[in-house]
Amino acid sequence: MRTVIFDLDGTLADTSGDLIAAANHCFRHMGLGDLLDPGLDAGVALRGGRSMLTHGLTKVALFDAATVDVYYPMLLDAYSGAIDVHTVMYPGALEAVEALKTAGYGVGICTNKPEALAEMLLARMGVRDHFASLVGADTLKVRKPDPEPLREAARRAGGDPAQCLLVGDSDTDRNTARAAGVPSVLVTFGPSGEDMAALHPEALIGSFDELPETVERLIGRA
Known part of the structure; x- marks a missing residue:
């Protein structure tokens, strides 16, 4: 997958x-x-x-x-x-996740937030069940930009680590994907969006509406 x-x-x-x-x-x-x-x-x-x-x-x-x-x-x-007082999902995030799942892709999370805090936040926001896997900063002995957490997130989502793609917002995400030998898509709508182009990812998106088509272009149909 x-x-x-x-x-x-x-x-x-x-x-x-x-x-x-x-x-x-x-x-x-x-x-x-x-x-x-x-x-x-x-x-x-x-x-x-x-x-x-x-x-x-x-x-x-x-x-x-x-x-x-x-x-x-x-x-x-x-x-x-006070983990979910001000936090909000970005517009279109869950819709894009569900569109990818409907198209047959596995979907997971790889974060440098401690795993327990990530689990807590996603549960409080009522979105944990949208994701097949969650690998945090302390799930393994290494964290991003080491490629192994990304590979593990892909495996836990039922996928082949060699056929995954990482969506992120930082040089850490870009370097993680590069180390794993897979494409990265960086978002430009976050606080550091203007800096993303300089990282030369395989793709940039300014809205989650662009993600499903970008994924298909970069790693093929599910």
């Missing part, structure tokens, strides 16, 4: 608001106030908790790797307690 594997944060869902809220909780605990802005720092948020802590502390010239290590568990705890 041919499979289409999706990144989660910044690809299927805009999770930046809840991620930034969790990071700002940590910064307030440090006595620094809200260092991240939901509008300006959305792209940083979608790179994960450690990136947010690093970015915020760098803004005030207080970055220290040990501080990031200390506060990262607090960030995860705050995030898990």
Whole structure:
């Protein structure tokens, strides 16, 4: 079976608001106030908790790797307690997923969000059952851009890892697909959309309406 594997944060869902809220909780605990802005720092948020802590502390010239290590568990705890307050699926995401499944493709998720948090978020949003597989940052001993999580997501979705495609929104996703020897499709509607063309993926899409035709062009009919 041919499979289409999706990144989660910044690809299927805009999770930046809840991620930034969790990071700002940590910064307030440090006595620094809200260092991240939901509008300006959305792209940083979608790179994960450690990136947010690093970015915020760098803004005030207080970055220290040990501080990031200390506060990262607090960030995860705050995030898990308010994981779906601001998060929304991108327009057309689920419709595209269902169209791909109807066409015969397997569909799964490969994310660098910890698996338990990804499972929690998808369940809270009522969309977990749309996906045949979910591989998170800690599901295996390696994470993206190592190709093995992508391959495992394809296998768990019932597919051949050599005949999959990764839909993402970052250089991590582009490099993961390249390492696996499969195509990548990068979305341009997220916070870092203007930077995607420079990564030279096999395809760019500005809307999920474009995805089914793009998938068929790149990996063939299911």
